[in-house]
Amino acid sequence: MSSNNNSLIFETIPTGFLQCNCTTIICPETSQAIVVDPGGDTDKIMSILKKHSAELKGIYLTHGHYDHVYGVADLVKQTGAKTYLHEKDNFLWEGLNMQCRAFGLPEVNLPDVDNWLNEGDTTVLGKGKIIHTPGHSPGSVSIVFEDEATIVVGDLIFKMGIGRTDLWGGDINDLIHSIHKKIFTYDKRFEIIAGHGENTTIGFEKINNPIASAMA
8 A cells, every 4th residue: 555645655565474564654755764563574574665765764563462573673683773662562572472482483582672652752754643542452552644644553443343352451441442532533534554454444444343333
């Protein structure tokens, strides 16, 4: 997926074991980029950066589950980019190999988190506002790009579905609150880039999401 305007460029590809959507966001004016949720396949991510002659300035994690962070170490090694995570998910970051063992996956060592995300922070591109949207995990965040009418939500909400809350630190009440009090407050035209599957829109989910709309 790429933006249809002349500001930021969005490219989303499925990566890693569970085909987590990894989104590369490039500012064509500065040739700087951020990557959100590199679940693996870092060669594909590097190809996107190379195609746009972009310098990776930050790796942003919507949450700390293994399928969204598995490619971080390799991406940091190749680019030197700084990492960004909400502190409430640090227990998942530090427990990555526990997560891997639980799902029978090879272990990997993550670097230390460079920066903790807080509500209202702006990404290093100068656009992209952080909102804390717990529920799938305690430290889940979404990134709102208002000029592009786009929100990257991780595993908070999917097309016609919602994120799991039966994993470490999940809470269904927090998740529904985050959807309705944070995400659904934006205009219906906003595109949602979810952590897995197809993109959707706020307007579509308000009407058609069988769980989120029913629990309003």
